[in-house]
Amino acid sequence: MTKDPLTPYGNRPMVTPIVNAVNYEYGSFEVLRQITDGEIDGYTYHRDDNPTVRAVEKKIAAMEEAEDCIICTSGMAACTMIYLTYLSAGDHMIIFHDVYGAHYKVSLILERLGVSITWLDASQTGNIKDYIKSNTKMIFCETPSNPLCKIIDITALCRQADRVNAMVIVDNTFATPYHQKPLLLGADLVVHSATKGLGGHNDLMAGAIAGSKSHYNELWFTRQAIGTTHDAYSASLLERGLKTFELRAEKMANNAMAMAKYLAEHPRISRIHYPGLPADPGHKLALKQMQKGFGGVLAFDVGKNQEDAKKFINNLRIIFHAVSLGATESLICIPYLTTMLYLPPERRTGFGVGTNTVRLSAGIEKEGLLLEDLERALHDF
Numbered sequence: 001m002t003k004d005p006l007t008p009y010g011n012r013p014m015v016t017p018i019v020n021a022v023n024y025e026y027g028s029f030e031v032l033r034q035i036t037d038g039e040i041d042g043y044t045y046h047r048d049d050n051p052t053v054r055a056v057e058k059k060i061a062a063m064e065e066a067e068d069c070i071i072c073t074s075g076m077a078a079c080t081m082i083y084l085t086y087l088s089a090g091d092h093m094i095i096f097h098d099v100y101g102a103h104y105k106v107s108l109i110l111e112r113l114g115v116s117i118t119w120l121d122a123s124q125t126g127n128i129k130d131y132i133k134s135n136t137k138m139i140f141c142e143t144p145s146n147p148l149c150k151i152i153d154i155t156a157l158c159r160q161a162d163r164v165n166a167m168v169i170v171d172n173t174f175a176t177p178y179h180q181k182p183l184l185l186g187a188d189l190v191v192h193s194a195t196k197g198l199g200g201h202n203d204l205m206a207g208a209i210a211g212s213k214s215h216y217n218e219l220w221f222t223r224q225a226i227g228t229t230h231d232a233y234s235a236s237l238l239e240r241g242l243k244t245f246e247l248r249a250e251k252m253a254n255n256a257m258a259m260a261k262y263l264a265e266h267p268r269i270s271r272i273h274y275p276g277l278p279a280d281p282g283h284k285l286a287l288k289q290m291q292k293g294f295g296g297v298l299a300f301d302v303g304k305n306q307e308d309a310k311k312f313i314n315n316l317r318i319i320f321h322a323v324s325l326g327a328t329e330s331l332i333c334i335p336y337l338t339t340m341l342y343l344p345p346e347r348r349t350g351f352g353v354g355t356n357t358v359r360l361s362a363g364i365e366k367e368g369l370l371l372e373d374l375e376r377a378l379h380d381f
């Protein structure tokens with residue numbers, strides 16, 4: 001029977017308790033040694049670790065079929081932890097244009113610190129070997145990408161990266177582990193904005209990085225040093241989100257597919273990107289590396305210009321005009337005006353995004369309500 005004063009009769013709580021303590025009394029010097037040597041998941045100070053946080057990490061590790069996972073304060077904090085852990089002055093990194101816009105800002109910081117960066121379009125993946133250098137240490141991609149849902153061949157990327165022992169990092173936020181497991185395809189690390197589908201309710205920020213135990217240890221060193229440790233309350237919300245994650249992911253993918261099919265036939269939609277559509281350039285590859293559907297995000301061009309896109313969004317009643325994705329509510333935005341604001345204007349349109357391109361993240365509403373909303377909004381401008 002446990003001696004835990006919280007559960008004196010051994011009845012385990014159904015939910016991981018939220019441990020708000022930032023400081024812990026040492027049980028003994030022997031326990032302190034075991035914690036310090038990494039023999040046990042013990043707790044001393046919140047910046048190091050927290051039991052509520054650790055419980056969630058183990059759940060996300062299982063979802064990604066990883067040895068371990070580390071969570072932190074946001075998706076961008078997770079990406080930055082990866083950069084700080086594995087890149088040094090003199091190293092070269094390859095990153096794809098079609099990643100979340102804030103990477104551009106981080107890339108300016110990395111360049112200041114002596115890292116050189118090559119930006120590529122997803123369509124250049126086939127000849128990535130032309131861009132890999134002897135000092136290339138990392139290749140960072142999102143697939144499906146943000147916002148144009150381009151598909152990158154993870155296995156092919158890893159094969160090329162192996163030639164110079166470069167790490168491959170895949171942001172799996174759009175696909176989620178429900179549809180895609182990059183580690184099984186050869187990636188070294190998977191990173192998530194857990195603010196999105198994993199959390200799922202627009203009420204928490206978190207980042208997650210899944211990989212091997214040794215990667216966990218290296219990333220833990222960085223997190224402990226810089227203090228990007230997640231807080232226990234948000235970790236508890238994230239754990240709650242994970243309980244319904246698969247149901248939500250399935251429903252979102254079905255809603256996205258239904259909306260993509262509808263929009264693909266609509267005369268006011270000039271271009272649509274969704275890997276689930278047979279005509280999409282990434283469809284074949286997506287069928288190979290994704291399972292159980294193609295995710296909940298799609299992008300499309302409305303009318304002739306940005307005014308048309310704005311009118312369409314203003315006409316929506318069910319779908320919310322907001323950034324972010326992977327939430328219970330369907331969310332729509334114009335990336336040029338929002339998620340890509342971090343980029344200079346010429347870069348925003350340099351790789352296929354138009355000023356009238358909208359990104360739509362399906363929620364879990366009834367499919368019919370969403371289709372009606374699109375129909376009404378497209379009819380009225």
Ligand SMILES: Cc1ncc(COP(=O)(O)O)c(C=O)c1O
Pocket residue numbers: 074075076077100142146171173174192193194195196205206207324
């Ligand atoms: C694909 C993707 N990765 C990373 C991020 C950054 O995550 P966070 O906002 O949690 O820092 C975002 C944010 O929108 C994203 O869409």
